[in-house]
Structures are given as C-alpha cells and as structure tokens.
Amino acid sequence: MELKKQDNIAAGLVSDRFPTVSGIVIQITYYRKAAIPLLMVRTVNICPTSYAYFKMDCMIKGCDGGGFDLTSVVINMIKAHKKMKSGALNCSGTADAIESDHARIEYAAVIQYKRVSAVKS
Ligand SMILES: [Zn+2]
Incomplete structure (x- = not known):
C-alpha cells in the first residue's frame, strides 16, 4: 500500500498533467486462465x-x-483527443509460480474533455 501511495503521488494529479480532461471512465473485465475465465468487471472513475x-x-x-498498465493507452488517447x-x-507478471498467460483484461476507456474556451487574440 505504501508503495502504491508513492506511485500515486509521483503520477501527479489529472488536472495538472491533463488539464483538458474533465473525466475518465474505464470499464475493465478481468479474465484468468481457468474453466470459468471471467473473474470480475469493474468500472474505474477518474476525475480531475x-x-x-x-x-x-x-x-x-x-x-x-x-x-495491467493503461498509462500509455490513456496518454495516447489524450494526445489524439480521442474519446x-x-x-x-x-x-505483465512473470513470477515462477504462475503461467505467463494467467490473466488478461479487456478494457473500454471513455475520456471526456473540457470545452476549450475561445482563445483571445
Ligand atoms: Zn498477473
């Protein structure tokens, strides 16, 4: 938990890093390698x-x-202004006790952008 807290602080706030973003919603479906692969579905809401x-x-x-690192997915979407x-x-886990294809996710990310106010010349 402590490590995660540090990671969060290092990442900075959405409003600082991505000032044009008003909200991000990522729906994630978790699968594992098993007879019944569906593990869980969760929705992550991220605000500025x-x-x-x-x-x-x-x-x-x-x-x-x-x-599952969605950082580059989100950054690329914001760069391209993709919704x-x-x-x-x-x-990406490679522990000896687990198989390399033990888990995967399917994600659907939706990003909302602030309306860009007209630039005064
Ligand atoms: Zn894993």
Missing part, C-alpha cells in the same frame, strides 16, 4: 482531482509485480 495513475493490479494470487478506445492487455 484524482491521481493520474492508470496501472491496475493483477487479481491473481501469487502474481507479484504484475498488472473512446477499447482493447485487451495481458498481465
């Missing part, structure tokens, strides 16, 4: 006062250091 931290933890026991994007990611 949230930390700009988009790395999601892996839900699999024994997976240390793994997870919606969906895709899939595999867990």
Whole structure:
C-alpha cells in the first residue's frame, strides 16, 4: 500500500498533467486462465482531482509485480483527443509460480474533455 501511495503521488494529479480532461471512465473485465475465465468487471472513475495513475493490479494470487498498465493507452488517447478506445492487455507478471498467460483484461476507456474556451487574440 505504501508503495502504491508513492506511485500515486509521483503520477501527479489529472488536472495538472491533463488539464483538458474533465473525466475518465474505464470499464475493465478481468479474465484468468481457468474453466470459468471471467473473474470480475469493474468500472474505474477518474476525475480531475484524482491521481493520474492508470496501472491496475493483477487479481491473481501469487502474481507479484504484475498488472495491467493503461498509462500509455490513456496518454495516447489524450494526445489524439480521442474519446473512446477499447482493447485487451495481458498481465505483465512473470513470477515462477504462475503461467505467463494467467490473466488478461479487456478494457473500454471513455475520456471526456473540457470545452476549450475561445482563445483571445
Ligand atoms: Zn498477473
């Protein structure tokens, strides 16, 4: 938890890093390698006062250091002023006790932007 707190602080606030963004909603569906692969569905709501931290933890026991990093997805969307994007990611965890394809997510990210006020010349 302590490490995560530091990560959050290092990431900075959404309003500072991405001043044009008014909100981000990411729906994440977690899958594992099992007979019933669907693990859980969660929705992450990020507002301008949230930390700009988009790395999601892996839900699999024994997976240390793994997870799903959506940072580049979000940054690329904001750069392109894109409102919606969906895709899939595999867990980056490589612990010996777990298989490399033990977990993956499907995500759907929606970003809302502030209305750009007219620039006075
Ligand atoms: Zn994992």
